[in-house]
Amino acid sequence: MPRKPIIGVIGGGTTASPEGLALAEEVGFLIARADAVLICGGLNGVMSAAAKGAKRGGGLTVGVLPTGNKADANVHIDVPIATAMNTARNLIIVRTADALIAINGSFGTLSEMAHAFDQGKAVFALRTWPLDKAGVDDSLYVRVGTPREAVDRAIEYARNAIPKERSGPDFAP
């Protein structure tokens, strides 16, 4: 059986708008309902709202923290990952997610979108940086209009990215 899809939600911490937070919570809820795992930066704003939504939907939440202190994770995170690597943790979120949804966000989010593109991974963009205007191709920067569209498309994208068969090492003592 393939593993569950892992959907990354990236976006503003202190800079998210009330609308952005509401979108993020709905996105998190729908990710959980799709039986996918939520991964995010583990802190406040969009990260906390998405995790809250995912918990309401009965899902699993992973927060990849910039600090080495798991107590920095928001209260909706099940599995805090303590990196102590500051914003280098952004790359771990991007690499680990099978698909990414961006909501609002400032330069940290911009960096995550750039790393995603650099890895050939699409970002589903919901009220965030208009990178199409800077020349990013619409196969990578995909504007979406609603949480439902964001999650449906991200899940479909993720399912295509996940190998049908597990290929890693097994263990047979």
Place this chain on the structure above:
Amino acid sequence: MPRKPIIGVIGGGTTASPEGLALAEEVGFLIARADAVLICGGLNGVMSAAAKGAKRGGGLTVGVLPTGNKADANVHIDVPIATAMNTARNLIIVRTADALIAINGSFGTLSEMAHAFDQGKAVFALRTWPLDKAGVDDSLYVRVGTPREAVDRAIEYARNAIPKERSGPDFAP
């Protein structure tokens, strides 16, 4: 409600002995039975055996990979974390675990033990490097004799390390 304890199992990949693998599987099983999350390096040997045991025990398994490819995770990993940071991922395992159990292992395991001590975190040592002989204090390097002793002591250690109350940011739109 406090989050679940996260127990790290570190040890040999290709270098683990058949005995070490059997110990690791039992350790993983007992971690799951204690309702704790298993974190490991996600690859083969002790990492795979512990994850197999944890799945048999009904637990959740997190594998922090040195590569950027989640398909490198062993087949017992629920949540692969793709770091693409090579052995710098060792530090993420050590920081994220509330307590660590070491089984067999070569220099990678030795590095993880050193990082744990550096962070003031004990390692419960089951047939691994005899660091007491090199002068590491027995409050940090704790020899244990069985998987049961390793897991019981690690769980107790972890429970003491986890704050009773969540203190991270909440979200209330």
Place this chain on the structure above:
Amino acid sequence: MPRKPIIGVIGGGTTASPEGLALAEEVGFLIARADAVLICGGLNGVMSAAAKGAKRGGGLTVGVLPTGNKADANVHIDVPIATAMNTARNLIIVRTADALIAINGSFGTLSEMAHAFDQGKAVFALRTWPLDKAGVDDSLYVRVGTPREAVDRAIEYARNAIPKERSGPDFAP
């Protein structure tokens, strides 16, 4: 005496244009002539051209590599830094540079610019991503027209960023 300024040159590897490479070599030359240290990603394209220019100017070149193999550095690098952290090395370049000059470049360069902005650090932009069109403020994204303008402004920016007095620990046995 304050330390020398460190100027980061970021830009395309395989994607740089012949014009971009010529600009990069001139930028590197002028950095060296200004008695500043060049830091870059250590590989090919803009990274190699800038380093070649800096050596022609008699300067010191540092290349922060994504791999763990120093032999991957281009032949103009004096000090290869082997990270084995893949694109997480981009952040080290951005943090270490006192000022950044971007020339051409694809998504890796875009990520470096985003990290610079996230750290409040300006990027002097020479034929690269038009991030002003995506809404980045012109105090951070600074369009320049020539290598001379890029280096003059970067050096001035760097000198303002470097403390006049060294404040780190000394050693007096």
Place this chain on the structure above:
Amino acid sequence: MPRKPIIGVIGGGTTASPEGLALAEEVGFLIARADAVLICGGLNGVMSAAAKGAKRGGGLTVGVLPTGNKADANVHIDVPIATAMNTARNLIIVRTADALIAINGSFGTLSEMAHAFDQGKAVFALRTWPLDKAGVDDSLYVRVGTPREAVDRAIEYARNAIPKERSGPDFAP
């Protein structure tokens, strides 16, 4: 022409003894006299003493910092590398050095030695952790008695590790 050897000096910060600091300064001096580059952690204690010695010897000093603030480097560092990756910077020092000399040191130094062994790289050990007693082979853990012996052997080891010809990409517009 091959690049200069890069010799890493690792050891105690606040925990170094007066004897250890004096040894480190002499080691740094001899590294510079051998026309090699010194790399270290950039902070205090052994790191500062070795850098002071290298500057007295007319050498180049690189400090790979755990923080993102270059002003944290000791006053003898020419090129501070700001990682903001906490102790993950230890691995960068180990990977970048062609050979390593350890002097005194606590668990951070122990982690660096373990990472060196993991990479198949020898450590020349001067009054530091007695890892031979824990079973590390003497081809990797090499006890030395004096700064002169440490540096002579490290330089020889480094010269054998550096390719005679540069093989990285060139640039020819």
